[in-house]
Amino acid sequence: MNERMFTVMNQHGLHLRPATEFVKLTSVFKGEVLLVKDDIEVNAKSILGLLSLGIESGARVKIRLSGIDEEKFFEQLEEFFAKEE
Amino acid sequence: MNIDEHLKTEQVIKGLAISPGISTGRAYVLVKSEENNFARKLNYEEISDEIDRFYHALDNAKKKVVEMKENLNENLDMETLQIFDAQSALLTDPLFIGEIVDNIKLKRVNAEYSIKVTANNWKIKLSKIRNLYISERANDIYEAAHLIIDGLAELGSGEDFCLLDPVIIVAEFLTLTDLARLDKEKVLGFVISRSGYTSHAAIVARSLNIPAVSMVTDAHNRIKSSDLLILDGLRGYCIFTPSDKIRKIYEEEYELFQHRLKLLDKLNECKPISKDGVKIGIQANIEIVEELPLVKKYNAEGIGLFRTEFLVDTSAAFPTEKKQFNYYRKVLSANENLPVTVRTFDVGGDKMINEIELRKEDNPFLGWRAIRFQLANESLLRIQLKAALKANCSGNLSILIPMITNIDEIKRIKDILKDLEKELIDAGVELQKYRFGIMIEIPSAVLLADKMAKYVDFFSVGTNDLIQYTLAVDRGNEKVSYLYSGLEPSVLKILKLLADNVENKDVEVSVCGEMASNPIEFIVLLILGMRIFSMVPWKIPVIKKLISSMELKNIADHLPLILELESSLDVREYIVNSFKDELSSIKDFVF
Structure with a gap:
């Protein structure tokens, strides 16, 4: 398992639209994707799990991956979290 | 001799005339399956069927979202189209689906109820979040939940509502959902056990020119499907297995009423x-x-x-x-x-x-x-x-x-x-x-x-x-x-x-x-x-x-x-x- 920290740059946080995008991304990943914020861990393939964390703009989140091509997927995530809208 | 005299030798229930008109036809007793909104306790043997039923409805709901999105594609802006994507994401959400299935299994309740409870819990959870962009969308969960519930309704009672021949519908009461689901072309009339003159059923019956009689005590239990009935929505009579004589009289009544409609x-x-x-x-x-x-x-x-x-x-x-x-x-x-x-x-x-x-x-x-x-x-x-x-x-x-x-x-x-x-x-x-x-x-x-x-x-x-x-x-x-x-x-x-x-x-x-x-x-x-x-x-x-x-x-x-x-x-x-x-x-x- 690999983990990495990210900063959410979206100006309104991880709300419905970006969360939908995010889930589209994570559901392609072959393996488990977990997102941790303030010690709460959720299945990052669940849009409800993500929304329930109420992730604001500027929040720091940790992603844990265990699956295939983890490094490549981290790069994709990097790109996703950097988007401001 | 007026009609009331002739009716003395017939089996008649007097009810409340809620929509004018005359019709003769076979009864179709609408047995209402469990009210969708209520919890129904399942037997152990029913659980796996209920879960299958849920997955089946879920698949249909997913397809429906994709279809809706495709149909509307040309007319909608990006933002609206993304709502469909969000719906799809909700319908494939492992937590959401998992909880619904768990509820069916562990609490032994029907799928509709389980979906409602699960959706409601999530809605409350999300609406408490301080980020307005999230809390304001809490209702979207409901939309998704409803697509599945609609799917269940179609599976569950689809055949109940598929009327092949024109019939007189007999029911304890009719909700607007029931009325919306009925093929009105095939409805000759309504016999309802309870529902007043201003009930939805009455309003709909009158506006569609379908004769209806209500307050026919226990109609749904006393009448059997395919019983022959005469329905007199002018006087509020429901006549069971009528004699040939009264049928003839009512044929004339029917003609008279049609004539009046023409004058109208x-x-x-x-x-x-x-x-x-x-x-x-x-x-x-x-x-x-x-x-x-x-x-x-x-x-x-x-x-x-x-x-x-x-x-x-x-x-x-x-x-x-x-x-x-x-x-x-x-x-x-x-x-x-x-x-x-x-x-x-x-x-x-x-x-x-x-x-x-x-x-x-x-x-x-x-x-x-x-x-x-x-x-x-x-x-x-x-x-x-x-x-x-x-x-x-x-x-x-x-x-x-x-x-x-x-x-x-x-x-x-x-x-x-x-x-x-x-x-x-x-x-x-x-x-x-x-x-x-x-x-x-x-x-x-x-x-x-x-x-x-x-x-x-x-x-x-x-x-x-x-x-x-x-x-x-x-x-x-x-x-x-x-x-x-x-x-x-x-x-x-x-x-x-x-x-x-x-x-x-x-x-x-x-x-x-x-x-x-x-x-x-x-x-x-x-x-x-x-x-x-x-x-x-x-x-x-x-x-x-x-x-x-x-x-x-x-x-x-x-x-x-x-x-x-x-x-x-x-x-x-x-x-x-x-x-x-x-x-x-x-x-x-x-x-």
């Missing part, structure tokens, strides 16, 4: 213009989309009252903006030249969000309902108003607010509308003009009508409630309903006060209550100066005929005279005597 069509050719050339505005009240053809058939000049409660009654949760938008759009775009008055939800708080346990009110008619509820839950009002404004693509929308008590309420709603307009314009929506009006149905609104007039474009007088609140009489209560009458001198006085209060004010006044379609009461309203009316479509021909037989230029001369009368019976007698010829022109059609 002939009346429909009348123009709503009096003998001396005064034009009267006649509009239609409608409740469901299926009534749209009737609006056209009877040449109504608009929809004076489009009730929206259907949306609430047929949903387990508050209808989403999208659902409302689609519904309003259907009616508003049916005829772009036809004004459509969309009335915001006129139901109690208990119906609005039935997922929240509400205290049962001791006095619901004086309680938390209609606009009072929606102002307390402003986000729900905003959703409805926004859906209506967005659906108004040709500028034929009027927004009508029920249960207005004071001026503060009007101001608040206008502020909300202003706010929404700005929001929509900022979002790039091209807004069309619309009119804004309120229902006059609480006496306080009559008293303040002169002041309220400057805030609104129109008043719509809801006579049913205005009478009820003026007389403090619940007409559904048989012990006091004798006090209820639109001809009560006090009712005439309050309507006169309204007319005085709006004199010389720049505000349109119309009447949408039942007084508008009752010939005698209609004449009283004309005397009081009312000139625009909205009524159930099928009453329009009779009222048009009545208008065309009247002279209206000096009709106000009667006003001082009827205001002097001391009882409703005196008023009735006065009208009947003074308008003998006019009323006799329609006497065959008052049923």
Whole structure:
């Protein structure tokens, strides 16, 4: 398992639209994707799990991956979290 | 020998005639499966089937979302299309699906209930989040949940509603959902165990010209499917396994009634213009989309009252903006030249969000309902108003607010509308003009009508409630309903006060209550100066005929005279005597 920290740059946080995008991304990943914020861990393939964390703009989140091509997927995530809208 | 004599040797149940007409046919007893909104405890053996049923419905829901998105692709902006993606994401959400399945397994409840509970928990969780971008979307969960529940309904009772041959539907009661699901072409009539004259079933039956008899005690248990029945919606009879003799008699009755209907069509050719050339505005009240053809058939000049409660009654949760938008759009775009008055939800708080346990009110008619509820839950009002404004693509929308008590309420709603307009314009929506009006149905609104007039474009007088609140009489209560009458001198006085209060004010006044379609009461309203009316479509021909037989230029001369009368019976007698010829022109059609 690999983990990495990210900063959410979206100006309104991880709300419905970006969360939908995010889930589209994570559901392609072959393996488990977990997102941790303030010690709460959720299945990052669940849009409800993500929304329930109420992730604001500027929040720091940790992603844990265990699956295939983890490094490549981290790069994709990097790109996703950097988007401001 | 009249019909009653012949019936002495037949098996008859006398009920309440709620929709006129005659029909003979085989019974189809509608056995209602478990009410979708309620929990049903499963047996252990049922659990795996129920889970299969859920997954099946889930698949259908997913397909439906993709289909909807594809169908709308060309007409929608990116933002709306992304809503579909969000729906898809919800329908594939492992947590959401997992919890629903767990609930079915562990709590041993039906899928519908499990979905509702799960969706509700998530909705509450999300609505507590401080990020508005998230909490405001909590309702989207409901939309997704509903797609699955709709899917279950289609699976569960699909065959129940697939009628091959024309039948007489027998049921304990019928909800709007049931009515919406029935293929009305194949329905010869309704026999209902309970449901009054003003129930949804009755309204729908009358507007679609389907005979119906209600209050037939225990009908759904006493009648078996494929029993032969004669239904007499004129007299309220339901005749079981009729003899050949009575069948023959009813064949003649049927012909007679059809003949009357033809005459009614002939009346429909009348123009709503009096003998001396005064034009009267006649509009239609409608409740469901299926009534749209009737609006056209009877040449109504608009929809004076489009009730929206259907949306609430047929949903387990508050209808989403999208659902409302689609519904309003259907009616508003049916005829772009036809004004459509969309009335915001006129139901109690208990119906609005039935997922929240509400205290049962001791006095619901004086309680938390209609606009009072929606102002307390402003986000729900905003959703409805926004859906209506967005659906108004040709500028034929009027927004009508029920249960207005004071001026503060009007101001608040206008502020909300202003706010929404700005929001929509900022979002790039091209807004069309619309009119804004309120229902006059609480006496306080009559008293303040002169002041309220400057805030609104129109008043719509809801006579049913205005009478009820003026007389403090619940007409559904048989012990006091004798006090209820639109001809009560006090009712005439309050309507006169309204007319005085709006004199010389720049505000349109119309009447949408039942007084508008009752010939005698209609004449009283004309005397009081009312000139625009909205009524159930099928009453329009009779009222048009009545208008065309009247002279209206000096009709106000009667006003001082009827205001002097001391009882409703005196008023009735006065009208009947003074308008003998006019009323006799329609006497065959008052049923």
